[in-house]
Amino acid sequence: MAQNAGYTAAIVNDNEDGGILVAMEGNSAEGSQFDANHYDTKMNELLAIDGQEFFAAYDEVHDSFDAMGLQENLMRDIYAYDFERPSTIQQRGIVPFCNGLDVIQQAQSGTGKTTTFCSRILQQL
Template structure:
């Protein structure tokens, strides 16, 4: 049933909804509604690993799009990020870059999981990941 947590889960949808309503009605949203104002004009300025930079340029990117200028660095810093932009603006490359920047390539274990609603989008994400690293 939609909205129901699996058995044994500690998530309580009713409690979550009431807490969200409380926070939104009192205006105490600063702890989770923030904006990240830093804008990076080039990929080189973002402090990305050299191999990742090479992959980004080899993939064909020359200058970061608006979503990339604002989204890659906070993602790399481990911040919770919600990004919204039109199709074709580089959203996939934005979060792929953030994921690849954070991986420890000395560990042979799962360190990231990307969920996609369609097979086509999953294949696109895999292609971007493979090409940028």
């Protein structure tokens, strides 16, 4: 973990294999460039493999949401969305972020970054 004059950063760089990229255009409804199924398909692929190449300045890994010490309402919502296990970057980013550290995550689209940051916000409510 990098610490400098009160600044703490947990940096996670998740470069999963390049085969994850799915052409969106073929899946999009006519007239729309957004296809939610694209994200869900890609997330299922990501959850099926372990991160091979990543650099994490924070070395704790929580491979289940149960192990993260999240508040009950948030846990209920996570499971209500059928999130069974955290993605690679979520395993390394949610806990330090919820513990008040500054977290920078760099990863491909659809790997769970937004969910990480929303978890911190919802954990605080």
